[in-house]
Amino acid sequence: MFDRLTFRHGVHPPELKQLTADKRTRRLPFPTEVVLPLSQHTGKPAKSIVRVGMRVERGDLIADSDGWVSSPIHASASGTVTEIGLAPHPDGTFKTAITIAVEPFSAQLPRPRLVPDWRGLDKKGLLEAVRHAGVVGLGGAAFPTHVKLSPPPDKPIELILVNGCECEPYLTTDHRTMAEYPERVHLGIRIMMKVLGVSQTVIGVERNKPDAIEALERTRPSDLDVTVLPLTVKYPQGAEKMLIEAVTGREVPSGKLPLDVGVVVQNAASVGTIAEVFETGLPLVERIVTVTGLGVRRPANLIVPVGTRLRYLLEACGGMTDDAREIVFGGPMMGAAQANLDTPLTKGTTGVIVLAEREVKEQASYPCIRCGHCLDACPVFLNPQQLGKLAAAGRYDEMAAEYHLNDCMLCGCCSYVCPSNIPLSQQFAAARVALRQRKPAA
């Protein structure tokens, strides 16, 4: 079954992980203010249940989920609600958020359990606990975990795939989770296996993290069928479809989900978080984040409350260098550039990367020379060269109807390799937005 250890195509950007790969995670003093957007997950935003002036403790529910595909938000620090209104959001817009002035000198002490002990719970109880703890995927898209753990009954799940690839350059969040908290990852797996009724789990880790592989191997429980599988280092090995192809050899059909081929994929930090909420009894109020890049003076892996502002994180890491040029939430291949230092970190923020001038220097674009490098790079075998030509001409409908625009994952491989510096995946993202906006009118 495990004969193929990677997917076809892809690219090899510089890894740049050495800045933080060996740095232990550490905590910071609480910031003076946390900003908690109501929309930190895929699905409907949560609904605020607090008023300005109310005092909240760390872990208190402050916004409840609105429907099934939604997730609640909890206070990530004790203090007073000072504002409920528009605040900068990592997606570049302003969205409604709850601002809490953190109580100075508050001990932020652990409190009695808010999440029950997992041992006493059945499938349904576990699922409810995960849902009420506000657990979402920490790999970027922040898909609510309870939804992922509730596949429709007609889609049997045979395999849990823990995504420890972390194929984006710079990021070391999953790496540190696996290396420092391997027991937590295994407990998360145990809980997921119980909820899904699945008997087999594979943890896919790129070979550039030998310490993580060793730690997971060392702590592997003997009573569960869990395999730690080292994978080839290649971007985007951590894309769900690529990981499934590498491990099982199966292709997820176009437009379908991993569960259509009997697989649930969850990234390593998210699996760790499932266990963490049961261990600490606190809902999801903090996460590990890598603050790194050639533009940061003291790169670090930090455990910080959700809602910490970007400015505070950068200050904690010694500030930015003089040649800092672009600040990105997430990885440099798929992350979102930030324009506002007051933007808060959300549940799905895997890292803060400050790129230096020499990495993002503006370069001229040249005409397409039809070299075909983009076709060789595309992990889903599209023809970015043709798509690029159509995008430049604004022929978006054709792109979707005849050139499989919707199969594009926006992984950025084509733009990365293009010698003529044509912003291919950037144009594809724009085309998709344009098509989405056009649809309701039509």
Place this chain on the structure above:
Amino acid sequence: MTGSRYLVTASPHLRSRDATPRIMWTVVASLVPVLAVAVAYFGPSALLVTAASLLGAVLTERILGKPGTLRDGSGVITGLLLGLCLPAGIPLWMAFLGGVVSIGFGKLMFGGLGQNVFNPALFGRAFLQAAFPVALTTWPAIKAVSWWSLRGDNFALPLMSAQVDAVTTATPLGLMKFEHVSTRVTDLAFGSTAGSLGETAAVVIFICGGYLALKNYLNWRIPASIFLTVAVFAGILHVINPDRFASAQFMLLSGGLMLGAVYMATDLVTSPVTNRGAWIFGAGIGLLVVLIRVWGGLAEGVMYAILIMNALVPFINRATQPRVFGTATPAAKTS
């Protein structure tokens, strides 16, 4: 946040270091050893002819092209390649005119870099072959009076007939075709035979091309496919009748095959974008080369083989679209 100190761009935020000008100038650099061999064999005439075609190409790009396009290096490649596929004794004004036609009609008229259907250098050479068939098939001998002597009437004025009597001879392919005389394979490999400037040292071209292939600046599948097809096709013919048909080694190492397969057929713009397409494209060239050489009226067929296959590239691309991940359908419509 102070002013515009920070960039806000769409992802991806990193890109690889292989830029188009870097690819083009690397190809130019890789042509220097090939030119050096030509100069070693053909003396100052080799330099003069290449300089003339280069000048024609570059001036045309400068005057008729969009501002700044000279810097991408593609015009220089065309000029150099055209020079390398001309005979050493050709009048310089013809070489210059060839450069003008290559860039002006072979490239800029289609819309410039990336838009042309035919390899510009071969386009220019095809024009010269049609306009001046005698000059294009007059091959000076390798062994001249001295290294310094011109290998023909390089300085002939336009529309005047040749004034200098140079020692001329037939190319190995000509000898093979019209006189049934074969040439030693070692002579072919190291270039001590008559032919175009860049037709002579197959081994040097192979090494320079190998470097480009390692850097992924050319698609190795194209020359591989050409070599394979020629070797198999010519090999079979040779087995059937060794007296009438040349051996595979002879076919591979003689004439413009090496230069054409490594530097002309692999032109990024005019070759297929898909890897399966590259195999088909190369196989087509290989077949046509052998067909023309063996049964055609010309001794050499590399130029027409590549130009014909250039014309078929859009169809090859359409027929070889990759199958999209998770589907049974190709990445672009193929009908």
